[in-house]
Amino acid sequence: MKKIALHNIRIFLLLSVGLWPAILHAQVTKLHNLVRAGDKIVKQQVNYVSPGEAGQDMIWDFSSLTPVNEKYELEYLEPELLGDSIYVLGRDTFLKEQYNRQDLIVGLEHYTLYYYRSTDSTLCITGFENPVTQVHCQHPVLSMRYPFEYGCEYADTFEMKGIYSGKIPFTTRGSVAVRADATGLMILPDGDTLNHVTRVKTVQTFIQPDTIPASSMNMRMESYRWYAAGYRYPVFETLHHLNLNETGQEEVFKTAFFYPPQEHTYLEEDVVNMATLDKQDGLPGTDISGEPYSRWDMQGEGWACDFYPNPVERMLNVLYQTETSMPVRISLHDMSGKLLKNISLPETSSGYYTEEIDCSTLPAGNYVCKFVFGTETESRIIQKK
Numbered sequence: 001m002k003k004i005a006l007h008n009i010r011i012f013l014l015l016s017v018g019l020w021p022a023i024l025h026a027q028v029t030k031l032h033n034l035v036r037a038g039d040k041i042v043k044q045q046v047n048y049v050s051p052g053e054a055g056q057d058m059i060w061d062f063s064s065l066t067p068v069n070e071k072y073e074l075e076y077l078e079p080e081l082l083g084d085s086i087y088v089l090g091r092d093t094f095l096k097e098q099y100n101r102q103d104l105i106v107g108l109e110h111y112t113l114y115y116y117r118s119t120d121s122t123l124c125i126t127g128f129e130n131p132v133t134q135v136h137c138q139h140p141v142l143s144m145r146y147p148f149e150y151g152c153e154y155a156d157t158f159e160m161k162g163i164y165s166g167k168i169p170f171t172t173r174g175s176v177a178v179r180a181d182a183t184g185l186m187i188l189p190d191g192d193t194l195n196h197v198t199r200v201k202t203v204q205t206f207i208q209p210d211t212i213p214a215s216s217m218n219m220r221m222e223s224y225r226w227y228a229a230g231y232r233y234p235v236f237e238t239l240h241h242l243n244l245n246e247t248g249q250e251e252v253f254k255t256a257f258f259y260p261p262q263e264h265t266y267l268e269e270d271v272v273n274m275a276t277l278d279k280q281d282g283l284p285g286t287d288i289s290g291e292p293y294s295r296w297d298m299q300g301e302g303w304a305c306d307f308y309p310n311p312v313e314r315m316l317n318v319l320y321q322t323e324t325s326m327p328v329r330i331s332l333h334d335m336s337g338k339l340l341k342n343i344s345l346p347e348t349s350s351g352y353y354t355e356e357i358d359c360s361t362l363p364a365g366n367y368v369c370k371f372v373f374g375t376e377t378e379s380r381i382i383q384k385k
Helices: 002-017 265-269 271-281
Strands: 040-046 055-061 067-077 080-082 086-089 092-095 104-109 112-118 122-129 133-145 153-164 168-187 193-207 218-228 236-245 248-258 298-300 303-308 315-322 326-333 339-348 351-358 365-373 376-384
Touching (some): 271 315, 271 351, 315 326
Antiparallel strands (some): 080 086, 133 153, 218 236, 298 303
């Protein structure tokens, strides 16, 4: 019975930790790549493809993928609110007055819940569970550090304690190493190509649960994920699971997943990534002299601007674009006109820009945000939750 339980725990850990959703990008920032509650992603299980070599200016031809399972769904949810003052994230609780809801995230994939907590510069996983197994990380495990780009790498160790079938406790220890090891161009099954792609390699090593007598076999999961500019989530990934023992290594399974870009339905609500895609495609809005870009909240002579979210809890994201060189100023004021926050750029060249205004310490209420582009000024009311 214990051997069966140990085997099941191994499989659960590999399918859970090995599939921790990643949030990397050609240039990883919290603004463009943090997982968001409300997003739904569809991916297809396909035939395994060798990741190939590391390096720059690579060409990945995924035009001949064979579907194995047409539809896997991944969804991100808000944490449970207990009463009106406590967020519940697995086995952890957080006071509402001390944490912003968007920094506590629940991922749902294949009957498994994953629990995340974000800060200004990191995303960590705190635990995960399914109907038969609950796992809690003794310390939050680093899943992503911001910023992150080609050549960046980091490593972390972890210890997880869990309960199997509600009665069998276990402990698992291990390490994770992540490196953005390649960049290049990707050819999709429909023949389209994606440029500005970064591949990220993750190696996770697990020491078997030490509370259940069994063999000394350890486990290793290698995953590669490809991230394209304009998409918050990956476009392709491969997984390779190995058992390690004294005589070498034994392959357990390998598989791959394709995330069809047209199935990234979250994009309609992802202003920053839609703007990136439109800029690549040369659509209106990336060329301000062309037709009006409906997503911009404000437009003027040679500039366009948008901001979100409103109402805001923590970070107000501002996106703007200039056609020519001009001074830019973005400022936040209380209703009496007192200056609270200020971003002043004496001169910006033509291009696309993003800024963040930290509103986390502001009392709830209404504020005025002023946007100055050259000689033109616009104002908007911002509501702080």
